């Protein structure tokens with residue numbers, strides 16, 4: 070994908086939320102204050118955490134057994150009903166996960182001037198700062214991000230790979246490889262759960278694009294006024310989310326017009342479906358809309374890997390999911406063009422899917 074340089078847009082001043090917190094914790098600049106229309110209060114309280122469907126990866130890895138079949142049924146049910154699940158016994162070493170978490174936290178704790186050596190410029194979602202800001206009056210999220218495209222190497226921006234904290238870039242390389250293997254295996258089992266051959270997505274995606282983003286949410290004196298991360302569906306096929314240990318509840322899932330707080334098991338990884346899986350299954354599976362809220366007392370951090378098709382491939386609903394009862398909902402499109410559309414707009418609920426959606430008379 071051509072690196073979209075949207076350098077002629079004015080984004081106004083974007084405060085670093087960690088600096089805001091440090092210098093004047095009671096000050097919430099107006100650009101961070103959401104009006105009520107945007108922040109429907111969750112109907113459920115944080116005490117009613119949503120039960121996250123859990124898949125045991127070690128059972129999926131067993132040969133063709135009844136146990137594996139049951140786990141695949143669990144996986145497909147979670148994908149169809151919720152669009153997310155958590156995976157335990159995922160096989161990624163806890164040492165690596167702890168290391169990437171510690172190094173990511175150390176990165177965010179670096180002095181501001183050090184982090185500003187890796188600026189995130191509008192339209193390029195890589196680097197340190199706030200992604201998806203495209204206008205001066207756009208509300209900002211209470212979040213500092215650091216993101217890199219990691220695969221293919223040709224899409225990397227080497228000058229944004231930090232040399233501090235020590236070992237961060239090297240650990241990121243290892244983390245990229247291990248999470249990629251998990252994504253590829255999960256997509257094989259998701260394919261089987263759809264009644265497809267397990268190679269379906271590896272053949273469809275080509276050399277999958279992979280990006281990683283660390284989100285750091287400092288405490289906020291008025292969490293009721295701000296949004297940690299705006300509501301969105303991910304522009305991935307699947308996303309792997311690791312929540313830092315000791316994080317307060319922050320991630321919320323939209324289901325039946327209600328925001329449900331979820332907190333993944335610290336020994337599991339949270340997986341959510343992105344727009345691409347909704348398109349290729351013609352809506353049988355749906356990308357889940359989610360957001361993150363801020364917390365008054367505690368900081369929170371997430372490490373998120375996005376796994377998506379190559380920019381070169383064409384994506385569209387598979388014939389297996391189109392029939393007279395399920396008319397085709399999306400056109401076929403070049404994934405690179407979808408990626409440009411996604412990455413040059415603010416986070417906007419599930420509007421990212423409109424890029425490929427076929428508008429029908431009665432479509433709302």
Ligand SMILES: COC(=O)C(/C=C/C1=C(C)CCCC1(C)C)=C/O[C@H]1C=C(C)C(=O)O1
Nearest residue numbers: 194216217218280282303304375377408411
């Ligand atoms: C919520 O954020 C995303 O879904 C997302 C997805 C980015 C991507 C696509 C839309 C198409 C395939 C490539 C890629 C995974 C980059 C956010 O971008 C991530 C990835 C980087 C890098 C980042 O800043 O956040």
Ligand SMILES: O=C(O)CCC(=O)C(=O)O
Nearest residue numbers: 282284319320361371373
């Ligand atoms: O921090 C979280 O829990 C959500 C992060 C997320 O949705 C994202 O980075 O796409």
Ligand SMILES: [Fe+2]
Nearest residue numbers: 301302303359
């Ligand atoms: Fe997300």
